[in-house]
Amino acid sequence: MSTQTSGLAIETAGLVKTFGDTRAVDGVDLTVPAGTVYGVLGPNGAGKTTTVKMLATLLRPDGGEAHVFGHDIVREADEVRGRVSLTGQYASVDEDLTGTENLVLLGRLLGHHKRAARDRAAQLLEAFGLTEAAGKQVKHYSGGMRRRIDIAASILNTPDLLFLDEPTTGLDPRSRNQVWDIVRAVVAQGTTVLLTTQYLDEADQLASRIAVIDRGRVIAEGTKGELKSSVGAGSVHLRLRDPDQRDLAADLLRRALDAQVQPEHDPVALTARLGAAVSDDNAAQQASRALSELAHAGITVDNFSLGQPSLDEVFLALTGHDTHDSTDHSDDPKDEVAA
Amino acid sequence: MSTATTTESAELAPVSAESLAALLISKERPPRPSAWSTSMTFGWRAILKIKHVPEQLFDVTAFPIMMVLMYTYLFGGALAGSPKEYIQFLLPGILVMSVVMITMYTGVSVNTDIEKGVFDRFRSLPIWRPSTMVGYLLGDALRYTIASAVMLTVGIILGYRPDGGIGGVLAGIALLVLFSFAFSWIWTMFGLMLRTEKSVMGVSMMVIFPLTFLSNVFVDPKTMPGWLQAFVNNSPITHLASAVRGLMGGDWPTAEVAWSLGWAGLFVLVFGPITMRLYNRK
Numbered sequence: 266m267s268t269q270t271s272g273l274a275i276e277t278a279g280l281v282k283t284f285g286d287t288r289a290v291d292g293v294d295l296t297v298p299a300g301t302v303y304g305v306l307g308p309n310g311a312g313k314t315t316t317v318k319m320l321a322t323l324l325r326p327d328g329g330e331a332h333v334f335g336h337d338i339v340r341e342a343d344e345v346r347g348r349v350s351l352t353g354q355y356a357s358v359d360e361d362l363t364g365t366e367n368l369v370l371l372g373r374l375l376g377h378h379k380r381a382a383r384d385r386a387a388q389l390l391e392a393f394g395l396t397e398a399a400g401k402q403v404k405h406y407s408g409g410m411r412r413r414i415d416i417a418a419s420i421l422n423t424p425d426l427l428f429l430d431e432p433t434t435g436l437d438p439r440s441r442n443q444v445w446d447i448v449r450a451v452v453a454q455g456t457t458v459l460l461t462t463q464y465l466d467e468a469d470q471l472a473s474r475i476a477v478i479d480r481g482r483v484i485a486e487g488t489k490g491e492l493k494s495s496v497g498a499g500s501v502h503l504r505l506r507d508p509d510q511r512d513l514a515a516d517l518l519r520r521a522l523d524a525q526v527q528p529e530h531d532p533v534a535l536t537a538r539l540g541a542a543v544s545d546d547n548a549a550q551q552a553s554r555a556l557s558e559l560a561h562a563g564i565t566v567d568n569f570s571l572g573q574p575s576l577d578e579v580f581l582a583l584t585g586h587d588t589h590d591s592t593d594h595s596d597d598p599k600d601e602v603a604a
Numbered sequence: 605m606s607t608a609t610t611t612e613s614a615e616l617a618p619v620s621a622e623s624l625a626a627l628l629i630s631k632e633r634p635p636r637p638s639a640w641s642t643s644m645t646f647g648w649r650a651i652l653k654i655k656h657v658p659e660q661l662f663d664v665t666a667f668p669i670m671m672v673l674m675y676t677y678l679f680g681g682a683l684a685g686s687p688k689e690y691i692q693f694l695l696p697g698i699l700v701m702s703v704v705m706i707t708m709y710t711g712v713s714v715n716t717d718i719e720k721g722v723f724d725r726f727r728s729l730p731i732w733r734p735s736t737m738v739g740y741l742l743g744d745a746l747r748y749t750i751a752s753a754v755m756l757t758v759g760i761i762l763g764y765r766p767d768g769g770i771g772g773v774l775a776g777i778a779l780l781v782l783f784s785f786a787f788s789w790i791w792t793m794f795g796l797m798l799r800t801e802k803s804v805m806g807v808s809m810m811v812i813f814p815l816t817f818l819s820n821v822f823v824d825p826k827t828m829p830g831w832l833q834a835f836v837n838n839s840p841i842t843h844l845a846s847a848v849r850g851l852m853g854g855d856w857p858t859a860e861v862a863w864s865l866g867w868a869g870l871f872v873l874v875f876g877p878i879t880m881r882l883y884n885r886k
Contacts, residue, residue: 321728322727346729357721357722362652373637374726375729376636392620394620420627447619450621450624451624453625
């Protein structure tokens with residue numbers, strides 16, 4: 266699948282960037298294996314874009330060092346530029362030019378001859394479903410179209426490393442899904458992707474490893490599973506037939522699962538967040554035991570599901586906000602068990 | 605979710621994963637293009653921008669016509685007896701003045717353009733770095749040529765007769781365009797240094813008005829006070845105006861041409877590196 270499964274795409278040590286008094290990036294250490302999608306997750310102003318800009322040689326770090334495919338980003342900036350592509354937070358294409366002109370321009374700048382640049386532009390526009398809009402100025406494109414032309418520009422020469430800086434910010438859900446499909450297709454060809462996002466489901470959908478970054482520092486790093494299990498094994502959702510039995514069921518779950526139980530707005534629904542005593546491995550087993558205890562106590566359960574914790578919960582737990590405040594963020598029910 | 609966004613994305617053809625994969629499979633990269641090639645490509649970008657917004661040629665068409673008409677009829681009678689006499693002296697000078705004045709728009713366009721996302725992409729490309737800026741100036745050189753042609757046409761209609769013939773006129777324009785290209789590095793510097801379009805405009809005016817008016821464009825400096833003559837006689841604009849006037853008049857003013865080229869070289873050597881330093885830090 267990948268031509269470069271060995272080796273590291275990015276390695277940074279103590280990367281620092283200050284703007285005046287603010288330390289926008291305050292000692293970031295990242296290790297990104299080649300051939301993977303690496304997610305950098307963080308709120309606005311966490312230092313994600315600054316980190317990406319340094320790695321893409323647009324900003325000079327004030328401290329620490331970073332290598333991209335073994336090349337120092339300061340001393341060997343030109344080698345780095347030859348292997349990376351950047352799709353910034355705002356469309357990195359010329360809005361005054363048409364889609365075709367943009368791609369031909371970049372093709373020429375990357376050393377393609379006129380004819381080759383035109384052919385490549387036409388093929389890319391076709392593959393991205395933009396043939397009809399090829400002759401229109403990019404400023405008349407919709408948000409989804411802009412993202413497409415932007416990514417098309419980034420893969421004009423297949424890059425070894427693609428930086429996607431918040432690629433779906435401001436897109437409607439449908440365009441967002443389409444961008445995700447494109448990213449998957451790019452990764453399938455062996456390109457390493459560094460994705461920054463403030464959307465947890467985006468990191469969840471695309472990335473294999475994730476660094477959570479807050480106030481210029483990496484506060485957690487690991488696979489999705491590792492991050493999720495760091496905040497507990499997940500939660501159990503229940504729907505009872507009889508609302509009067511809810512308090513009884515809550516008591517029972519509290520004991521059986523070492524769980525924090527929350528009644529939902531719906532008078533028959535319950536959510537039990539699994540406690541530390543329940544590990545990822547035995548969560549399903551424990552949950553089914555709790556289920557049989559409920560049955561034993563004569564409580565009829567209409568619907569039962571066990572969900573892994575979402576990155577949402579991980580993120581809020583790590584950044585120190587109270588996760589219990591919001592009740593409407595849903596867990597992804599990965600292991601659904603119908604009762 | 606609004607229906608507008610849904611229909612909009614529904615209109616978009618789906619991305620074809622297979623053709624995308626086919627495009628990505630090739631890992632070949634063409635050899636790195638030369639500095640000349642990338643500069644010309646950026647010049648092409650500037651020309652495409654003119655093509656999409658032709659109104660921006662207003663400053664190289666209407667403005668120069670206005671300059672020629674205004675100054676010919678305003679000063680002609682008083683300074684040379686008649687506008688027709690005066691234009692023989694004025695035209696090369698007003699040509700120099702107008703084109704040098706037009707160069708200041710470079711700073712404004714650099715300033716507004718640089719904030720756009722596309723510059724992040726340009727700066728992350730493995731190319732000769734100054735080519736983005738050189739590209740601007742190449743596009744502008746085309747604008748200066750248009751302005752020169754427009755002004756010459758108006759001048760000839762008003763009675764200007766260059767003794768240097770076509771060769772002299774072309775040599776004069778070539779020198780003027782070359783000088784303006786070099787001089788524009790001041791504006792790229794300001795365009796990158798100052799934060800807003802308005803401040804770029806303000807600073808440009810402060811530089812351009814004294815520099816162009818305090819020259820021999822309108823009158824012979826002999827009537828000026830000594831301290832002013834010292835400035836005017838050594839101003840790059842005076843040297844350039846004398847050189848262009850000489851070339852178009854059929855002389856070969858070697859010293860003035862050399863002075864103009866010398867100043868042009870100095871502008872590039874001083875403001876080119878400062879521009880690139882600012883560009884790399886932006």
